[in-house]
Every structure is written in structure tokens, then in C-alpha cells.
Amino acid sequence: MDYAESKPWQVRSLIREGLIDVPTTGMCNGYAQGNLVILPEELSWDFLLFCQRNPRACPLLEVSDAGSKSFPITAKGSDLTRDIPRYRIYENGICTGEPTDISSLFDEYQKTKGRLISFLIGCSFSFEAELLEAGIPVRQIEEGVNVPMYNTSIPCTSAGVFSGTMVVSMRPIPHSQVPAAVSVTAAMPKVHGAPIHIGYPEAIGIKDLSVPDYGDPVTVKEGEIPVFWPCGVTPQAVLMNSKPTFAITHAPGHMFITDLKNTVLKYS
Amino acid sequence: MDYAESKPWQVRSLIREGLIDVPTTGMCNGYAQGNLVILPEELSWDFLLFCQRNPRACPLLEVSDAGSKSFPITAKGSDLTRDIPRYRIYENGICTGEPTDISSLFDEYQKTKGRLISFLIGCSFSFEAELLEAGIPVRQIEEGVNVPMYNTSIPCTSAGVFSGTMVVSMRPIPHSQVPAAVSVTAAMPKVHGAPIHIGYPEAIGIKDLSVPDYGDPVTVKEGEIPVFWPCGVTPQAVLMNSKPTFAITHAPGHMFITDLKNTVLKYS
Known part of the structure; x- marks a missing residue:
């Protein structure tokens, strides 16, 4: 099945139910997709500042509230721990797993170690649609x-x-x-x-x-x-260089699909 | 004297020496000026996040390193505690002074209470020049x-x-x-x-x-x-609503003059 004409909330729901675990390229035509980075709160200031100072490589679409599992501004009702087809877990800079759901891991971390903050970074999938159109x-x-x-x-x-x-x-x-x-x-x-x-x-x-x-x-x-x-791999590469004790990202090509139209992104 | 044709670093230097203490409107034609907000480190995450979520009202030009007195990216060699003609000090949301130099106040605060972080926010002076040009x-x-x-x-x-x-x-x-x-x-x-x-x-x-x-x-x-x-008054108004224990801003119209050309700001 081809999800090009599906709405983002429909596809996020299918991903959440475990019915889609493939790369999101070509899904939900016209809607922006984003790169995910989840970090412990103590690293978040430096990372947010890095994004602010490097907006060409790290254009921020949304930053979650501390401890929150949702991106309510760009994707109402989303659960960022389940709405991506595949994640990557990093411990001390080394990839230690590629699960399709990080909900319990996220909860467990917050219960024992502290709050997590999630960053959504713009992805070139959006402009590729416009290049093709031109x-x-x-x-x-x-x-x-x-x-x-x-x-x-x-x-x-x-x-x-x-x-x-x-x-x-x-x-x-x-x-x-x-x-x-x-x-x-x-x-x-x-x-x-x-x-x-x-x-x-x-x-x-x-x-x-x-x-x-x-x-x-x-x-x-x-x-x-x-x-x-x-x-958008720049922030991940820079992040991994610094070998944070804990981080979660999307797996390459397996993006977070937002409710934002690419066209709206041009003018917002 | 009219400073329209002066370079930003020349005018910043005159301000620093106490030779200019008037509004900066019309100075350094073609260069971007910015709104200043200085906050204690503990409020900085929320404020940076507020700017990220409200980029139309709060377009960030630069955020200082914690404790730093300079904006090295937009104004090399600048001293943000002396290069603005007039500042406003706020304690618990109330304006308690309008000095022309906050260098020792800044140092004193950091020695006794903790680090400060400075935010530079874009200002409509830049687009007014382009409106006139058109x-x-x-x-x-x-x-x-x-x-x-x-x-x-x-x-x-x-x-x-x-x-x-x-x-x-x-x-x-x-x-x-x-x-x-x-x-x-x-x-x-x-x-x-x-x-x-x-x-x-x-x-x-x-x-x-x-x-x-x-x-x-x-x-x-x-x-x-x-x-x-x-x-750019939006962040100040929002900030004052929350009555932070301590904050410093520029006095209205007395902006920080950067080395950034307005034209470059369009494409960076």
C-alpha cells in the first residue's frame, strides 16, 4: 500500500499500532516530515543553543515541553514515542538498539534518571517535493x-x-x-x-x-x-561526537510526519 | 552629528566611551539593530523556548554563552554591557533604573547570584530601511x-x-x-x-x-x-508579566547595533 495520499494523523496512527515499520519517504504528500532527537534535560540547553546558532543545518520545527511525549504544535494528539516507525537508542554515543516503540523506555528513563526533552528538526523531504514540482x-x-x-x-x-x-x-x-x-x-x-x-x-x-x-x-x-x-544529519553527527550518556533519534529515513503543510512552512 | 554612514564598531566604541547616549534610530545605515534581554540562567531555558515557539515576534539573532558579556557572532569584539546607549534594570518586574553602563552590575550579579544569559532579538528598524528604499x-x-x-x-x-x-x-x-x-x-x-x-x-x-x-x-x-x-516588545511584555526577580533590557529605541548587514539577514 502507498500512503502518498493519506493524512498525517492516519499514518501516525497506523505506525502507532505497529502496522507500518518502513521508511516514510513518499508518505503524506505535501506534509512536512522531521528528524527527531531526544536528550536528557541537562544537555538540552547546549543542544537548543546549537540549533539556534546553526539554523541552516538544524532548523527547529518544535521543541517539546520537558518530560512531554508529544509535539502538540506541529502534530496534535501525537505520541512521539510511538509515532515513528523505527528509533535508534544511543548510550555513550554507541547505538544499542533500533526499536519500533520507545514508550516504556522513555517512561522508565524519566522515572529513574530525570526528564527528557525532544527536538524536531526540519527535513529535506519537504523541498524535494517542490523540486520535482518545478x-x-x-x-x-x-x-x-x-x-x-x-x-x-x-x-x-x-x-x-x-x-x-x-x-x-x-x-x-x-x-x-x-x-x-x-x-x-x-x-x-x-x-x-x-x-x-x-x-x-x-x-x-x-x-x-x-x-x-x-x-x-x-x-x-x-x-x-x-x-x-x-x-539534518548534522545535529546527530555533532551530538554523537560528544558521546552523551543517553540519546534517542529516529532511524534514518524513518521520520516523524507532522500536520504542517510544506506550503505553510514557507510563510510561517 | 549624524551617524548614518558610520560603521557599527565605530558607533559601539563611541557608545562605550559614553559619547553617545541617544536612541540609535538612523545610525549605521544598512546594518541590523537588535533588542536586548538579559536573564538569570534559571529562566533562560523557558525564554529560549518561548522565542523558538514565537519566531514572528521573537526572531533570535544571537544568544550569548552563559556568563559572557559579548555577542561574538553578530558583533565581534562587542561588550553588551557597555555598547548600548541606555539600559533598563528590572527587579521583580519593576523598572528600578536606566543606566548607560551595566558592566559592574553584571559582574556583581554573577559574583553573588549566578550566571546571566543575554538574548539579541531582531528589530523592525531593519525592514523600515527596505520599505523606504521601495x-x-x-x-x-x-x-x-x-x-x-x-x-x-x-x-x-x-x-x-x-x-x-x-x-x-x-x-x-x-x-x-x-x-x-x-x-x-x-x-x-x-x-x-x-x-x-x-x-x-x-x-x-x-x-x-x-x-x-x-x-x-x-x-x-x-x-x-x-x-x-x-x-520585539512582545518578549519584554511577556517577560515582565512573569515578574522575574532580575532582568536587564535595552531602553526603548536604544538598540544594540550589530555588524550584520540587513541584506545578509535575508539570506542567512
């Missing part, structure tokens, strides 16, 4: 793979314990469509906005496009150049 | 008074101890130029962006345009309608 190819969708992502030498602005370099996603764009690709995505700053770099991968420390650091390689055709956007 | 009148500049500001019934999204309604600034715009005024300001979301309401003041709880809650009344001419923008 007739601009999105190669990894054509090839049915994950978008290629690369570590770069572009420094992030540090905040407290968090520092590091930006992770970028890459889409090959035909020369004649590069300006349009910039314009289309620049209009959507809440989901990473305009590219951060165009062509010349070596200038930002990328040695070999065919060996991405995350995701899958894609074909760059004759007449196309690689275009690089700030990527 | 041939759109800015009445309070023509009339040489402060912009009229009003309490409204538009709810802010609460965060922790902070809740309240939005404060708006009003500029009368000729009917034919209202769409252009929307477009010009929508392009600058870091300094409040597009209007929040157009015409019909009673629909947002404003009873009498000639009696603003802050600032001065201005003339609305035949053929003009009042246009309302989210205002």
Missing part, C-alpha cells in the same frame, strides 16, 4: 535509494559541549536548472533552505562523491553538477 | 516620533513560565502599496517578516489607534490603512 530531477528518488550525504570541512558554530562540521546532502542538478534549484529551496528556510555549496566538492573537503559518508551513491550524469544542501 | 512611507520617521505599538488579542505560544499575547507595531500604508509592503517585509523573517494583520484593528483587539500602548500615535491619512507587524 521539473528539477531528484536523482536518489529516481534510483530508489537513500540520498548521499557527506561530512564536510564547513565549521558549525559551537554551543557548550556541541561542536563539529556540517553534514551535507547532495543532489546532481543539470547546469541550466541550478539557479531554479537555488530559488525553489531558498524559499523554504525551515527545511534547510538554499544550497550551502554548488559544484567543486573538494572545496568543502569532499574527496570522492562515489563514497558518501551516509546514504547511497547516485549517478551524476554528463551536464550535471553536484549541489550540496545543509543536512 | 518608496513606501514610514510615518513615524516622517513625523519624528517613536513607532506606535499596541497590545493585541493574538495569543503567543506559551513556554514554561512565559505566556501572553503579541505586541504589534503599526505603520499606515496607502492601499496601493500594501501588497508591496507585505512582499518587502516577508523577505526579512529574521526581523519580524511579513505583517501579522492588515487593516481592521478591532479584529485583533485594538480599540483606539490614537492611543498606543507603547510609543507615540501617528497620523493615518485618507487612503491609508493601518498595517500591523509582530513587535
Whole structure:
């Protein structure tokens, strides 16, 4: 079954019931999806400040109240511990599990160790729909793979314990469509906005496009150049560098689907 | 002397030496100015979250490191305790002083009570320059008074101890130029962006345009309608509602002048 035309609350409900446990790409056309990061309260100030200082890579869609299991602003009635198809648990920076439900783990942590705070960060799935609408190819969708992502030498602005370099996603764009690709995505700053770099991968420390650091390689055709956007993996990479005692994220590609229309995100 | 063509670091230095203690309107053409809020560390999470949840009224330009007296990202070498012409001290929500230098007060507080954190919030001075450039009148500049500001019934999204309604600034715009005024300001979301309401003041709880809650009344001419923008006084009003034990802000109109070009703010 294809969930492209389903409403976000319907799909969240199916995920919650355990009936969907696959990546959310292509689900709920027109609605924004987000990256999840859950942290102990004592790390939250530094992380929120990191996001504020690096809005290109870490555009915040919502921050939960301390201890809350919901994102009521972007997804009324949501349960962020059950509405994502697959999570990743990190202990001291090491992934120790990939469950499909973190509800009891979340409760247990809060009972014994303290409050958790959840962060929802914009995702490029939103602007890919707009690129396609503008007739601009999105190669990894054509090839049915994950978008290629690369570590770069572009420094992030540090905040407290968090520092590091930006992770970028890459889409090959035909020369004649590069300006349009910039314009289309620049209009959507809440989901990473305009590219951060165009062509010349070596200038930002990328040695070999065919060996991405995350995701899958894609074909760059004759007449196309690689275009690089700030990527929502940046906060996760920076976070893991600092080896927090405890953190939970979504599993790659398994996003939180919000009730926010991509179009509304442009103007809010 | 007119400081319109001066560089921000020159004017900050003159302010620091005590040679300028007047409002900063019209100084350093082309550079963004900001609203200041300084809070004890224990209130900072709630306030940062309030700004994240209300970006139209509270667009954050920079948040200091805990205990720091500088905004190094937007103004290299700045001293936020001396580079503003006039400050306001609040104790338990009551204004207890309007000094021109808070350097020793800041140090004293930190020595005896704990760390302070400083927030810099975008200001509509930035978009007024662009309105004028587009041939759109800015009445309070023509009339040489402060912009009229009003309490409204538009709810802010609460965060922790902070809740309240939005404060708006009003500029009368000729009917034919209202769409252009929307477009010009929508392009600058870091300094409040597009209007929040157009015409019909009673629909947002404003009873009498000639009696603003802050600032001065201005003339609305035949053929003009009042246009309302989210205002940087909102966070101060919300903050004072909660009567924090201690807070420092800039005095109205006496802003922090950053090294950020307004043009760069559109695209960063």
C-alpha cells in the first residue's frame, strides 16, 4: 500500500499500532516530515543553543515541553514515542538498539534518571517535493535509494559541549536548472533552505562523491553538477561526537510526519 | 552629528566611551539593530523556548554563552554591557533604573547570584530601511516620533513560565502599496517578516489607534490603512508579566547595533 495520499494523523496512527515499520519517504504528500532527537534535560540547553546558532543545518520545527511525549504544535494528539516507525537508542554515543516503540523506555528513563526533552528538526523531504514540482530531477528518488550525504570541512558554530562540521546532502542538478534549484529551496528556510555549496566538492573537503559518508551513491550524469544542501544529519553527527550518556533519534529515513503543510512552512 | 554612514564598531566604541547616549534610530545605515534581554540562567531555558515557539515576534539573532558579556557572532569584539546607549534594570518586574553602563552590575550579579544569559532579538528598524528604499512611507520617521505599538488579542505560544499575547507595531500604508509592503517585509523573517494583520484593528483587539500602548500615535491619512507587524516588545511584555526577580533590557529605541548587514539577514 502507498500512503502518498493519506493524512498525517492516519499514518501516525497506523505506525502507532505497529502496522507500518518502513521508511516514510513518499508518505503524506505535501506534509512536512522531521528528524527527531531526544536528550536528557541537562544537555538540552547546549543542544537548543546549537540549533539556534546553526539554523541552516538544524532548523527547529518544535521543541517539546520537558518530560512531554508529544509535539502538540506541529502534530496534535501525537505520541512521539510511538509515532515513528523505527528509533535508534544511543548510550555513550554507541547505538544499542533500533526499536519500533520507545514508550516504556522513555517512561522508565524519566522515572529513574530525570526528564527528557525532544527536538524536531526540519527535513529535506519537504523541498524535494517542490523540486520535482518545478521539473528539477531528484536523482536518489529516481534510483530508489537513500540520498548521499557527506561530512564536510564547513565549521558549525559551537554551543557548550556541541561542536563539529556540517553534514551535507547532495543532489546532481543539470547546469541550466541550478539557479531554479537555488530559488525553489531558498524559499523554504525551515527545511534547510538554499544550497550551502554548488559544484567543486573538494572545496568543502569532499574527496570522492562515489563514497558518501551516509546514504547511497547516485549517478551524476554528463551536464550535471553536484549541489550540496545543509543536512539534518548534522545535529546527530555533532551530538554523537560528544558521546552523551543517553540519546534517542529516529532511524534514518524513518521520520516523524507532522500536520504542517510544506506550503505553510514557507510563510510561517 | 549624524551617524548614518558610520560603521557599527565605530558607533559601539563611541557608545562605550559614553559619547553617545541617544536612541540609535538612523545610525549605521544598512546594518541590523537588535533588542536586548538579559536573564538569570534559571529562566533562560523557558525564554529560549518561548522565542523558538514565537519566531514572528521573537526572531533570535544571537544568544550569548552563559556568563559572557559579548555577542561574538553578530558583533565581534562587542561588550553588551557597555555598547548600548541606555539600559533598563528590572527587579521583580519593576523598572528600578536606566543606566548607560551595566558592566559592574553584571559582574556583581554573577559574583553573588549566578550566571546571566543575554538574548539579541531582531528589530523592525531593519525592514523600515527596505520599505523606504521601495518608496513606501514610514510615518513615524516622517513625523519624528517613536513607532506606535499596541497590545493585541493574538495569543503567543506559551513556554514554561512565559505566556501572553503579541505586541504589534503599526505603520499606515496607502492601499496601493500594501501588497508591496507585505512582499518587502516577508523577505526579512529574521526581523519580524511579513505583517501579522492588515487593516481592521478591532479584529485583533485594538480599540483606539490614537492611543498606543507603547510609543507615540501617528497620523493615518485618507487612503491609508493601518498595517500591523509582530513587535520585539512582545518578549519584554511577556517577560515582565512573569515578574522575574532580575532582568536587564535595552531602553526603548536604544538598540544594540550589530555588524550584520540587513541584506545578509535575508539570506542567512
